[in-house]
Amino acid sequence: MKYYIIFGPPGAGKGTQSPLLTKRFELKHISTGELLREEIEKGTEIGIIAKNLIDKGMFVDDSIVLDMIRKEIFETDSSVKGFLFDGFPRTIYQAEEFDKMLRKYKNRSINAVLSLEIDDEIIVERITKRAEIEGRRDDSSQETIRSRIATYHKKTEPLITYYKERGKYFPVKGDLRVDEIFANICQIMESIKNE
Numbered sequence: 001m002k003y004y005i006i007f008g009p010p011g012a013g014k015g016t017q018s019p020l021l022t023k024r025f026e027l028k029h030i031s032t033g034e035l036l037r038e039e040i041e042k043g044t045e046i047g048i049i050a051k052n053l054i055d056k057g058m059f060v061d062d063s064i065v066l067d068m069i070r071k072e073i074f075e076t077d078s079s080v081k082g083f084l085f086d087g088f089p090r091t092i093y094q095a096e097e098f099d100k101m102l103r104k105y106k107n108r109s110i111n112a113v114l115s116l117e118i119d120d121e122i123i124v125e126r127i128t129k130r131a132e133i134e135g136r137r138d139d140s141s142q143e144t145i146r147s148r149i150a151t152y153h154k155k156t157e158p159l160i161t162y163y164k165e166r167g168k169y170f171p172v173k174g175d176l177r178v179d180e181i182f183a184n185i186c187q188i189m190e191s192i193k194n195e
């Protein structure tokens with residue numbers, strides 16, 4: 001099993017690249033944002049807690065997210081070649097716990113962090129446009145978008161150093177065409193496939 005992370009600020013293009021990559025490399029896509037939106041839709045206890053935080057541009061508790069990830073990893077059959085995590089990990093604590101989980105139960109570590117690098121201004125533009133198409137609540141106000149970007153810089157960006165120190169960080173320019181970005185990520189994944 002391979003364990004890949006697609007990384008980057010909100011609006012970097014993770015959700016666009018993920019289905020392309022999962023198809024090409026036969027991976028299962030695990031987006032914590034999507035899983036949380038499903039919980040909200042279903043009106044579960046987790047969904048009710050999550051909705052409040054997401055609407056404010058804040059993160060959902062690490063423990064909730066880690067439980068969801070654990071469940072996904074253990075409930076997926078072995079017909080896939082691996083996983084592509086999207087929107088997870090988002091904090092150093094999540095990354096550390098994730099490493100421990102993989103080490104302890106699977107005797108494995110992350111294969112690569114594929115990181116879409118992009119400027120804040122382009123992100124705001126893209127998310128504002130996405131709001132018109134997808135109608136996501138957390139995309140609908142400039143204030144929430146700005147707050148998500150600020151949370152990203154404060155809590156998620158430190159992961160770049162974390163994964164660089166472990167030799168797992170692979171940057172990709174995020175302001176190119178979708179097919180160019182896809183080709184660049186594929187090239188990285190092919191080059192490390194047998195590791």
Ligand code: ADP
Pocket residue numbers: 009010011032033034036053054057058059060061062065086087088089090094138148
């Ligand atoms: P985006 O990448 O555009 O921020 P996501 O769909 O990945 O969108 O996430 C939407 C929201 O769900 C986040 O702003 C956050 O509130 C919550 N969320 C998603 N993943 C996590 C996570 N790993 N830890 C904490 N909160 C999360």
